[in-house]
Amino acid sequence: MDNMKLDIRKAEQFLPAGAITALQPQVKAAHEALEQGTCKGNDYLGWLHLPTQTTETFLAEVQNVADTLRKQCEVVVVAGIGGSYLGARAVIEALGNSFAWLQRDDKNPTIVFAGNNIGEDYLSELTDYLKGKRFGIINISKSGTTTETALTFRLLKKQCEEQRGKDEARNVIVAITDAHKGAARAAANKEGYKTFVIPDNVGGRFSVLTPVGLLPIAIAGFDIRRLIAGAQDMERDTALNIPFSENPAAIYAAVRNALYKEAGKKIEIMVNYQPKLHFISEWWKQLFGESEGKEGKGIFPASCDFTTDLHSMGQWIQEGERSIFETVISVETPNRQLLFPHDEENLDGLNFLAGKRVDEVNKMAELGTRLAHVDGGVPNIRISIPTLNEYYIGRLIYFFEIACGISGNVLGVNPFNQPGVEAYKKNMFALLNKPGYEADSKAIKERLQSEQ
Ligand SMILES: O=P(O)(O)OC[C@H]1O[C@](O)(CO)[C@@H](O)[C@@H]1O
Numbered sequence: 001m002d003n004m005k006l007d008i009r010k011a012e013q014f015l016p017a018g019a020i021t022a023l024q025p026q027v028k029a030a031h032e033a034l035e036q037g038t039c040k041g042n043d044y045l046g047w048l049h050l051p052t053q054t055t056e057t058f059l060a061e062v063q064n065v066a067d068t069l070r071k072q073c074e075v076v077v078v079a080g081i082g083g084s085y086l087g088a089r090a091v092i093e094a095l096g097n098s099f100a101w102l103q104r105d106d107k108n109p110t111i112v113f114a115g116n117n118i119g120e121d122y123l124s125e126l127t128d129y130l131k132g133k134r135f136g137i138i139n140i141s142k143s144g145t146t147t148e149t150a151l152t153f154r155l156l157k158k159q160c161e162e163q164r165g166k167d168e169a170r171n172v173i174v175a176i177t178d179a180h181k182g183a184a185r186a187a188a189n190k191e192g193y194k195t196f197v198i199p200d201n202v203g204g205r206f207s208v209l210t211p212v213g214l215l216p217i218a219i220a221g222f223d224i225r226r227l228i229a230g231a232q233d234m235e236r237d238t239a240l241n242i243p244f245s246e247n248p249a250a251i252y253a254a255v256r257n258a259l260y261k262e263a264g265k266k267i268e269i270m271v272n273y274q275p276k277l278h279f280i281s282e283w284w285k286q287l288f289g290e291s292e293g294k295e296g297k298g299i300f301p302a303s304c305d306f307t308t309d310l311h312s313m314g315q316w317i318q319e320g321e322r323s324i325f326e327t328v329i330s331v332e333t334p335n336r337q338l339l340f341p342h343d344e345e346n347l348d349g350l351n352f353l354a355g356k357r358v359d360e361v362n363k364m365a366e367l368g369t370r371l372a373h374v375d376g377g378v379p380n381i382r383i384s385i386p387t388l389n390e391y392y393i394g395r396l397i398y399f400f401e402i403a404c405g406i407s408g409n410v411l412g413v414n415p416f417n418q419p420g421v422e423a424y425k426k427n428m429f430a431l432l433n434k435p436g437y438e439a440d441s442k443a444i445k446e447r448l449q450s451e452q
Pocket residue numbers: 081082083084140141142143144145146149204205290418421
């Protein structure tokens with residue numbers, strides 16, 4: 001079978017000779033520390049062997065719940081934020097029709113994402129859209145207390161109950177949360193919702209292969225067994241016993257750390273040439289951003305959609321500060337074929353493209369950009385997958401997860417916590433006078449007054 005390929009040649013040339021080889025012992029030690037559970041954050045390693053530990057019984061249970069919602073709902077709202085949202089959206093958008101939200105087919109419910117912002121217009125427009133629709137809700141929150149998600153869920157639960165009645169609503173609301181604690185658990189227990197547990201030892205950004213990602217993906221009509229099969233194969237292909245030169249995750253972790261330490265490349269831009277992959281980059285940004293950005297360290301994970309962003313960010317990338325490198329996800333063969341037509345008048349001068357697949361133009365754009373950016377001093381890592389399907393997306397997901405675990409350990413941080421995210425939450429709760437935050441409320445208000 002064709003496989004995912006990693007090409008680092010256009011990154012290696014920016015590094016001093018031997019830089020990658022020199023990092024190999026550190027990469028090996030980082031990988032061993034993950035496997036042996038001796039790394040920082042070792043109580044969050046539940047994702048490490050999750051693919052090969054996933055059973056058919058469990059997948060059948062997820063599929064069963066998905067089928068119930070598929071039958072009973074024309075719209076399913078996936079409420080969650082960060083790791084409780086991005087993975088599902090990434091996979092659903094990568095595999096789905098780009099215009100799915102404009103089409104209503106009788107087979108698949110429309111999937112809508114919410115709980116990931118506090119936009120009043122967004123939520124109000126969502127409640128308008130859902131009026132009169134047979135909709136269901138998946139309430140996803142590991143902590144069960146995240147404000148954005150909890151606030152959205154309260155609004156939608158009320159609307160769902162009003163529209164469908166409490167009894168019917170109960171059958172189309174699912175909670176994916178902690179086994180015991182949090183508001184999402186409390187509501188589920190009280191109302192008798194179907195629930196799935198997010199394992200304690202799997203952090204949000206590593207949870208896409210748990211029900212957090214699997215249930216919405218199955219509801220959207222995609223094959224979760226193939227997704228897991230891809231992840232399982234990648235788990236085997238990146239195992240500790242695979243030699244460095246054959247282990248793509250170890251190589252990717254080594255190269256990005258070498259570019260950071262030896263070549264001053266502080267920003268990694270995840271690039272795609274397929275708009276469907278936009279949310280794969282968003283998912284990847286959280287994965288690496290929350291895992292590595294701490295203790296004053298870490299590559300800043302950014303993303304661009306090409307060729308779109310070549311017309312906005314292309315100038316900066318070509319000639320701006322040389323602190324960046326690119327990691328490109330390239331899809332070898334699109335799922336659909338569209339040939340460029342001949343035109344007698346040729347007013348646009350594009351007849352030289354007649355008869356070619358649109359993807360041929362895209363591939364030349366990719367190659368031309370690669371050469372230009374490398375000439376401009378931007379190292380380029382290229383990851384290619386044969387095509388966009390569940391299997392290769394599953395491979396890609398596990399590849400980035402294991403690479404992230406290794407890379408964070410090489411950097412010397414705890415890749416599995418995110419203490420920095422609490423700062424804004426504490427201020428927001430203090431400003432909103434949340435019970436329990438009285439002292440913080442007083443302090444923040446005094447500070448704001450003194451700053452005026
Ligand atoms: O699943 P939860 O607990 O609602 O958290 C959602 C997201 O919020 C964070 O905790 C950061 O605030 C992320 O790490 C997480 O993915």
